[in-house]
Amino acid sequence: MSATAIMDRLPAVRGKLLFDVPLNPYTWLRVGGAAEVLFMPTDEADLSLFLAACPKEIAVFPMGAASNLLVRDGGIRGVVVRLGPAFGKVTIEGNHIRAGAAALDKSVAKAAAKAGLAGLEFYAGIPGTIGGALRMNAGCYDAETKDRLREIVAIDRLGRRVVKSVDEIGFSYRHSDAPEDWIFVEALFEGTPDDRTKIQARMDEITARREASQPIRDKTGGSTFANPDGHKSWQLIDAAGGRGRQVGGAQMSEQHCNFMINTGHASAADFEALGEGIRDDVRKQSGIDLRWEIKRVGEPQ
Ligand SMILES: Cc1cc2nc3c(=O)[nH]c(=O)nc-3n(C[C@H](O)[C@H](O)[C@H](O)COP(=O)(O)OP(=O)(O)OC[C@H]3O[C@@H](n4cnc5c(N)ncnc54)[C@H](O)[C@@H]3O)c2cc1C
Structure with a gap:
C-alpha cells in the first residue's frame, strides 16, 4: 500500500505515526527492511483508541527492544507499534513490582534489588523489555518470567x-499462549524480601557469567533455537559442525554456537539461510528438529 493510501485509513493519534521507517537500526541483529508504518503511542488511551479505530485488515505488530527478532529484508507490512517512555515506569508496591511493558528487564531487576525484593535477578541478564519478556516467557538460569x-x-x-492473572494465561518454555494480537502494557511481579547486598551479588554473578559465555557485545539475537527437551541446542549444533559457520555476513558465533552474529554486512536472508542450513544438518545428524526461538517476521525481499 502507498504511504498516502495507508495514512488515509489510519485514525488520528496524539503519538507519532511515521511512514516507511527502516527497522535495521532498532534490531539487535541490525538487519531488516522498513515498517510500512511505525506508531509510537503517547499513552495507553492513545494506543486503545488507535487499535479500536484501525481497520482490522491492517496488521499490527508490537516490537520491544527487538533483541529476539529477525526482521526480513522486505520489511513489515501494516503498523509496527513501539511503546515509549509513558510505558516504561517501574514502581514498588509493598512486595510487588509494577512495570510498564517498555521498561527494560534490567531496570526491573535493578528496581527490585534496590527495594530489597529478590526473585527477579535473572532479568539482569536479558536485554529485552517487559513486553517481550511476557510474550517469550523470557528466562535464564532456571528462572523464567512466569515464576514471579x-x-x-x-x-x-x-x-x-x-x-489477567498469570494462571489465566498458559506460559511454557519461551512461549506464552496469550492471543497474538494483544499488546502488553503492564506487568505485576511479586518479589521476596531479602538483603539488598545479596541480591546485588547474585545479579553481578549473572552479568559476569553472561560476559564470559556469550557474545553480548556483538550484533546478535541471543539464542537462535530453543533447547529441545533433554538437549542443549548449542551441543547439537556443535556436533553437526555448525560452530563458526558463515553465510554471507551471518555467522554462528565461535564463542556460543547457538548465537548468530552479524559480522558486518549480513542481510536477514543470510541469517535465515544460515539457520535453516543448521536445522537441516542437526536433523540429519541427530534426528532432532530445532525450533527457532528468534521470531522471524516480515516479508522477504
Ligand atoms: C545478547 C542476548 C542475550 C539474550 N539472552 C536471553 C536469555 O537468557 N533468556 C531469554 O529468554 N532470552 C534471551 N534473549 C532474547 C531476548 O532478549 C528475549 O526474548 C526478550 O524477552 C525479548 O524482548 P524484546 O523486548 O527485545 O522483544 P522483541 O524482540 O522486540 O519481540 C519479541 C516478541 O515479543 C513480542 N512483543 C514485544 N513487545 C510486546 C508487547 N508490548 N506486547 C506484546 N508482544 C510484544 C514481539 O511481537 C515478538 O513476538 C537474549 C537476546 C540477546 C540479544
Missing part, C-alpha cells in the same frame, strides 16, 4: 483493556 509474574495488562485488537 502475578498479573498482566494488555490492550486487545479492539482497543479493550484486558487484565
